[in-house]
Amino acid sequence: MSTAAVGFAARRVLRGLLTMWFAVTVTFFLLRLLPGDPALAIADPGMTEELRANLIASYGLDRPILVQYWEYLVHLVQGDLGVSFRQNQPVTTVLLERLPWTLLLALSAVVVTVAVGIPLGVLAATRARSWVDRVVQVGGVTAQSMFVPSIGVLLLYVFGVTLGWLPIGGAIDEDVTGLAAVGSVVAHLVLPCLSLVLIQLGSYVLTLRTTLIETLGEDYVSLARAKGVTARKVVWKHALRNALLPTTTLMGLQFSLLVGGAVLTETIYAYPGVGRAIFEAVGRLDFPVLQGAFLVLAFTVIIANLLTDIAYGLLDPRVRTS
Amino acid sequence: MSVETATALPPSESTAAQTWRAFRRNPLGVAGGLVLVALALVAIAAPLLADYPSGSSDDVLVGPSAGHPLGTDDLGRDVFGQVVWGTRMSIAVGFAASVLAIIAGTAIGVAAAYFKRLDTALGVLVDLSLSLPVLPLMILIAALVGPSATTLIIVIAAFSWPEVARVVRSQAMTVMPQQFIAAANVIGGSNTWIIRKHVLPGVAPVVVVSVVMTTSRAVLSEAGLSFLGLGDPDNWSWGTILHNAQQSGSLTTAWWTTLFPSVAILLLVVSTTLLSVAYNDARNPKTR
Numbered sequence: 001m002s003t004a005a006v007g008f009a010a011r012r013v014l015r016g017l018l019t020m021w022f023a024v025t026v027t028f029f030l031l032r033l034l035p036g037d038p039a040l041a042i043a044d045p046g047m048t049e050e051l052r053a054n055l056i057a058s059y060g061l062d063r064p065i066l067v068q069y070w071e072y073l074v075h076l077v078q079g080d081l082g083v084s085f086r087q088n089q090p091v092t093t094v095l096l097e098r099l100p101w102t103l104l105l106a107l108s109a110v111v112v113t114v115a116v117g118i119p120l121g122v123l124a125a126t127r128a129r130s131w132v133d134r135v136v137q138v139g140g141v142t143a144q145s146m147f148v149p150s151i152g153v154l155l156l157y158v159f160g161v162t163l164g165w166l167p168i169g170g171a172i173d174e175d176v177t178g179l180a181a182v183g184s185v186v187a188h189l190v191l192p193c194l195s196l197v198l199i200q201l202g203s204y205v206l207t208l209r210t211t212l213i214e215t216l217g218e219d220y221v222s223l224a225r226a227k228g229v230t231a232r233k234v235v236w237k238h239a240l241r242n243a244l245l246p247t248t249t250l251m252g253l254q255f256s257l258l259v260g261g262a263v264l265t266e267t268i269y270a271y272p273g274v275g276r277a278i279f280e281a282v283g284r285l286d287f288p289v290l291q292g293a294f295l296v297l298a299f300t301v302i303i304a305n306l307l308t309d310i311a312y313g314l315l316d317p318r319v320r321t322s
Numbered sequence: 323m324s325v326e327t328a329t330a331l332p333p334s335e336s337t338a339a340q341t342w343r344a345f346r347r348n349p350l351g352v353a354g355g356l357v358l359v360a361l362a363l364v365a366i367a368a369p370l371l372a373d374y375p376s377g378s379s380d381d382v383l384v385g386p387s388a389g390h391p392l393g394t395d396d397l398g399r400d401v402f403g404q405v406v407w408g409t410r411m412s413i414a415v416g417f418a419a420s421v422l423a424i425i426a427g428t429a430i431g432v433a434a435a436y437f438k439r440l441d442t443a444l445g446v447l448v449d450l451s452l453s454l455p456v457l458p459l460m461i462l463i464a465a466l467v468g469p470s471a472t473t474l475i476i477v478i479a480a481f482s483w484p485e486v487a488r489v490v491r492s493q494a495m496t497v498m499p500q501q502f503i504a505a506a507n508v509i510g511g512s513n514t515w516i517i518r519k520h521v522l523p524g525v526a527p528v529v530v531v532s533v534v535m536t537t538s539r540a541v542l543s544e545a546g547l548s549f550l551g552l553g554d555p556d557n558w559s560w561g562t563i564l565h566n567a568q569q570s571g572s573l574t575t576a577w578w579t580t581l582f583p584s585v586a587i588l589l590l591v592v593s594t595t596l597l598s599v600a601y602n603d604a605r606n607p608k609t610r
Contacts, residue, residue: 018450019450019453019454022450022454023454026454026459027459027462030462030463031462031466034463034466034467141592141595141596142588142592144595145588145591145592145595146584146588146591147542147545147546147584147587147588147591148546149545149546149549149564149568149584150564150580150584150587150588153564153567153573153580153584154584156573156574157573157574157577157580160574161574161575168574253452253453255455256452256453256454256455256456259455259457259458260455260456260457260458260546263457263458263461263546263550264457264546264549264550267549267550267568268568278458278461278550279550279551281465282461282465282550282551282552283551285465287462287465287466290458290461290462290465290466291462293458294455294458294459294461294462297455297458298454298455298458298459301453301454301455302453305453
């Protein structure tokens with residue numbers, strides 16, 4: 001790796017760390033400065049004044065805010081997100097059990113979106129203004145406009161309830177091992193994953209279509225055509241490579257939307273990820289879990305963005321220099 | 323002579339009139355606009371269209387029928403009434419949140435473009451805000467403050483302005499280098515006067531599109547929060563109807579409890595998208 005590439009990666013890592021610090025700080029001050037008092041939420045109304053004071057002291061809520069902020073940062077660096085109000089378990093333990101499921105769901109949704117989106121985008125761009133193109137465009141706009149739980153419920157009702165092809169809740173059957181376990185995980189993953197794919201696919205295909213049409217008009221593409229390169233090779237080898245850059249950047253920006261979608265999808269399908277933990281914590285007013293879940297999801301998004309950025313910077317020299 | 327030349331030329335049309343004429347020729351845009359007007363009318367006329375669904379009755383989970391055109395839910399409440407009153411709540415919260423977000427976003431976007439010293443700081447703030455997963459953060463705050471219509475409006479607005487600020491800033495950046503801004507500076511115009519007279523009219527078109535798109539995104543956010551149980555407990559909204567279907571388990575047995583609120587959300591979002599695409603096309607001389 002050249003020094004330029006190392007410098008580029010270092011700058012991106014620094015920016016990722018800055019974003020993490022921002023997320024942490026915003027959360028801390030919002031929670032402390034907002035009207036709601038987290039101590040009141042755990043304190044029983046019938047509690048004596050002394051008990052209440054003890055409780056507040058045990059959470060460190062009686063000290064100056066900057067001291068609290070510092071301690072909060074120190075704890076966070078050690079991976080300590082506090083204790084769940086209701087489950088009497090460290091928040092980190094609760095969430096780390098859930099995180100792999102959310103990662104599995106989100107990653108599989110990204111992979112399927114790209115795998116289906118690229119051929120669809122190429123099809124629409126190379127047949128611009130044909131009926132295929134119009135169908136893709138109208139479908140894209142409609143899919144983009146759907147409310148995530150609506151798609152989730154629709155798929156659940158059709159494929160889970162009416163046809164009975166796929167399970168409608170959970171992530172794995174009990175008492176399965178080996179290959180049967182893998183099959184069970186995949187079967188439970190299909191519907192939630194498909195719900196997330198449908199909401200992302202529209203903007204992915206529409207962006208790829210627009211940039212690919214632009215790229216196909218570039219001089220170097222005409223040159224390749226003039227040299228006698230086959231039409232298929234011009235599209236897939238020459239134009240697509242350049243059109244994928246803005247499309248991938250968009251994917252990166254959409255990670256935060258994807259995570260929001262995952263929270264709603266996991267709720268519909270009782271999928272045991274971080275999103276479902278959020279839904280359960282809302283019902284129990286378990287603020288440490290809500291706060292920890294936001295930070296875990298924010299860090300996931302930041303790291304995903306960072307990896308996309310660096311991978312693309314290494315592949316495409318234009319990104320490094322800009 | 324000169325009088326004749328003047329009358330020979332067609333009277334020059336204002337840009338607004340040209341935009342309107344081009345917009346009217348776009349059937350999808352007009353359809354989108356009509357659907358939005360219809361939804362707004364339903365929201366305003368809700369008390370005339372249906373009784374507020376409350377209490378319970380014995381007609382539990384009845385499918386669409388003469389008495390209940392959209393069926394009833396698990397407590398025997400009329401789904402048609404829920405969707406009608408939900409339209410009122412969803413649009414009111416979405417629109418109020420959008421107006422707040424537009425005011426804040428426009429102020430910050432214009433400030434960033436106009437005062438060069440603020441640009442970097444505001445740009446970093448907007449970038450950072452846009453790179454965080456907004457829904458989990460809204461959930462955290464709404465849960466802490468306690469669910470109500472006001473909470474929803476403020477929380478949604480608080481996380482919708484960065485998008486507006488980014489769009490307004492980039493539009494304001496194209497206005498700034500214009501000579502009339504420099505001229506206004508030279509004749510000693512104050513900053514507020516220049517911004518009011520020259521910069522704001524320049525960004526007005528993108529603000530108009532933003533109102534529509536931000537409202538639609540705010541309605542989706544409201545639906546998301548309500549679906550998770552953070553809606554205003556005293557009012558029906560589209561998200562609340564879905565939340566009840568999820569909580570009672572009727573979403574697996576009674577399709578009408580989820581289909582109709584979903585269709586309402588879809589109608590609103592699709593029509594706002596069509597409307598703003600048509601407006602953008604009509605405004606742009608190249609696509610007019």
